[in-house]
Amino acid sequence: MKAEPKRMGLALVLLAALTVPVLAGAARQPILDGYAAAAKAGDAAFAGFSAARGETLFQTKFAAGDAETPACTSCHTDNPGGTGRTRAGKDIAPMAVSKTPDRYTDREKVEKWFGRNCKGVLGRECTALEKGDFITFMASK
Amino acid sequence: MTWKTFALAATTTIGLAALGAGMSGVRADDDKGGKRVRPVTDQTVIEECGACHMVFQPAMLPARSWVAVMNGLADHFGENAALSDDKVRAITDYLVANAGDAGGRPNRMVSGIAPGEAPLRISDTPYWVREHRGEVRPGAFEDPRVKSKANCVACHRGAEMGSYDDD
Known part of the structure; x- marks a missing residue:
């Protein structure tokens, strides 16, 4: 019986460790759903987001933006x-997301x-498809 | 050594140390409580401004500068820092209320700014320039560990808490 509080404490720690990412994931899904609906509205052939496309977006050097920030990686590093x-x-x-679990959980x-x-x-707004791909890639990392 | 010569030597040493401090740019007005600036306490300001750079103390610029900064967030030193209208309003109100000339009494950090001028960078104010001239090697700001004059904490470790005593 003496072990009870200790076991309970361990259980609570485990629960917290499991719950934070699960709750964050639950908050992330509606944001992705919103982008999916917008992507489908723009293109009826939309068949879901792609982590691979998101990775390409993250790594690509664009020419139309600011000279100091040609890519996401300019500030975020390529990792x-x-x-x-x-x-x-x-x-x-x-x-x-594995490193910063509360990323992409606040729509605003x-x-x-x-x-x-x-x-x-x-040098332009991102499309809903690009935003969804980006988050899907980061959620897989 | 008698205690008298010891006391004299000690006094001389302290005197020289004080002189040394005076020569490094510490002035009488800084001795009253040291170089301390009231840190930001507003959560929106801490979160929004602090996402990209140190949370600069509003007392370092006059109100007219903060208004100009907040009116130009779409091109904030080459960065798009656009915010919703309600956040812009809330942050501007806080910065103006705590500006270096709030209540019509300019502090030592803003009193040297010409009335017609509204510098956007703290590092462009006469006070900032005077405090860093001769003390900081110009190339130091290009050091990758510093990166920018906006990165006060690279040298003043307690800058975000309003402590600039460490120079």
């Missing part, structure tokens, strides 16, 4: 699990950053 750095020298938490925040950074890197 999705790596700690990035802003132009002002501040660290950016890894984009990979997700839209804010795609809105800012797609213009800076691609």
Whole structure:
């Protein structure tokens, strides 16, 4: 009986460790669903997001954006699990969901950053397909 | 050595140390509580401004500068930092209320700025320039570990908490 509190504590820690990513995943899904609906509305042949396309988007160097930020990797490093750095020298938490579990769980925040950074890197807004692919890639990392 | 000569030697040493401190740019006004600036306490300001750079203390620029900065977020030093209208309003209100000339009393960091000027960068203010001139090698700001004059914490470790005593 003496072991009970200890076991309970362990169970709680395990529960918390399992619950955080599960809850984050649950918050991420509606955001992806929203992009999926928009992608389908734009193209009836839309057949789901692709982590491979998301990786290409992440690694590609574009010519139409700002000279200092031709690619996502300019600030985020080419490793999705790596700690990035802003132009002002501040660290950016890894984009990979395995490293930063609460990434892509706040719709307003997700839209804010795609809105800012797609213009800076691609020189235009990202499409719903690109946003969904990007998140799908980062969720797989 | 008698205690008297020891006391004299000690006094001289302290005197020289104080002189040395004076020569490194620490002025009398800094001695009152040191180089401390009230840190930001507003959560929206901490989150939104702090996502990309150190959370600069609003006391380092006059209100007119903060208004100009917040009106130009779509091109914020070459970066798109656009925010929703309600966040822009809330952040501007906080920065203006805590600006270096709030209440019509300019502090030592903004008093040297010409009335018609609204510098967008803290590092363009006469106070900042004076404090770093001669003390910091110009090339130091290009060091990859520093990267930018906006990265105060690279040298002032307690900058975000408003402590600039360490120079």
